[in-house]
Amino acid sequence: MTEQEKDFQASPNGFTREYYKKAIAALNIDRPQLAMEFIARVLQAQPENTGALTLMAIAALRNKDLAQAEQAVRAALRLDPQSCALHLLYGMILRRRLQLSSARAEFQRAIALDPSHPWPYYFLGAIYLSYPVPLADEARPYVYKAVELDPEDAQIQALLARQAIADGNLALAAQAYRRALALAPQDATILSDYGDFLLHRQVQPQEALHVLKEAIRLDPNDKQTQKRLLKAIRAAHPLYRPIVSYRAFLRQASQGLRLGVGLAASLFTCIAGRLLLSLTRALSDSSLASRNPLLSNISLILLCLGFFIVSPYGFLLLYRAVMAPLLLFLIKRGWIK
Incomplete structure (x- = not known):
């Protein structure tokens, strides 16, 4: 011993x-x-x-x-068995295990034991709002009761914002998010949710990009925030703006015009590429046979010209695929703003 x-x-x-x-x-x-x-x-x-x-x-x-x-x-x-806090904790665990009906029952028991405790109401409202189609009518009384009991809690204000979104009241949602961030300005989850709200509900990509950058700075490993920031980058970042302009042009153009431009560009690329390749090959063979350095230089110039004619579309696809993830990586590291 x-x-x-x-x-x-x-x-x-x-x-x-x-x-x-x-x-x-x-x-x-x-x-x-x-x-x-x-x-x-x-x-x-x-x-x-x-x-x-x-x-x-x-x-x-x-x-x-x-x-x-x-x-x-x-x-x-x-x-x-008469502890409100223990029933609340048990409900939280069941909610994490996705046993939502059992979790709701535990939260109801917590309310019966202590009706003045705001958090059972909070979690009941959060469960109803978490469904793919939020059950706004079922959530509303619990959300507003939680706000009534503790209006100075940031998480409860953020839940009020989600309820307002489900009700279609975007003005109240914006007010609640701003109130939540005034209470907890360093809360990465609330910042991420507010950025998503700005991007998709209020269509303010520049403001959303700023908010989501702050959220990813506070929690660089949050997958949901990373996905939201990628969307904001594609919508608002200056280095991604050429892609946005190109997409806007395609959306505004008629289907016939888009089809015509695409076919013309593809035909031009194929014909110009084939002609330049044939000419470059002929000049290269001639330069090797005659040992003429001038012909070799001309064939090299034509090869480069063909590359620049044929490759713009490839450059566009590469830029579109790489730029947003690259910007996300650089923003997470704090190397660019």
Whole structure:
């Protein structure tokens, strides 16, 4: 037996308090796996410690270990079935596991236990708004009740913005997003959602690009923000504007004109390329046979000319495919603004 184990047996409460404090500190520095290890030590000594079980569920949820989180919160609920906070936590875990009907039931139990708690209303509203076709009528009473109970929370204001979008009230949505960002200006998720709102709902690509750049700076690894920023780059970034102008021309032109221009360009490319290739090959053969450097230079010039005649469309396709991802990479690294 180690000296530490002897000390633990002599004074278990002191050691459990220390491990409990270390677990909280680990969560505060975003180390959920380490927090779980510390809490496991506490639960070895006190397996029916409701606070430790709750903390284990929170740490496991942050660590994306949903099975462990559910196991811990269910154990805590057996010890304290009348806890609003535990039913709320259990609902959050079930929501992450996509068991939405069970999650809604847990949030309803939390409301029954404490009707003044805003977060069960928040999550019920968020569930109804998360469907592919948002259930705005079902979500509305929960969203507005959450706002009534805690109007100064940024996440609740952001949910109000989503509700307003589902209701078609874009003015209220813009107001709610601005209020949310005034409360939490460094929240990458709210910035990303606001940028998407500006891009698709208010058609303000320049403003959306600015907001999404800030969101990707705060959270460079968020996949959804990356996709949204790519769309904003394609819509508004100056280096991508030639592609936008080209697409605008194609949209405005009639179908017959687009077809005619495309056929003419393809025919010209094929004919000019074939003629220049034949001429270049003939001159090259002649220069090799006569050992004439002048003919070699002319054939090289014609080859370059043919390359510039035939390749613009290829350059356009390459530019279109590469430029937006390249700009996203450079913006994430902070090398361009």
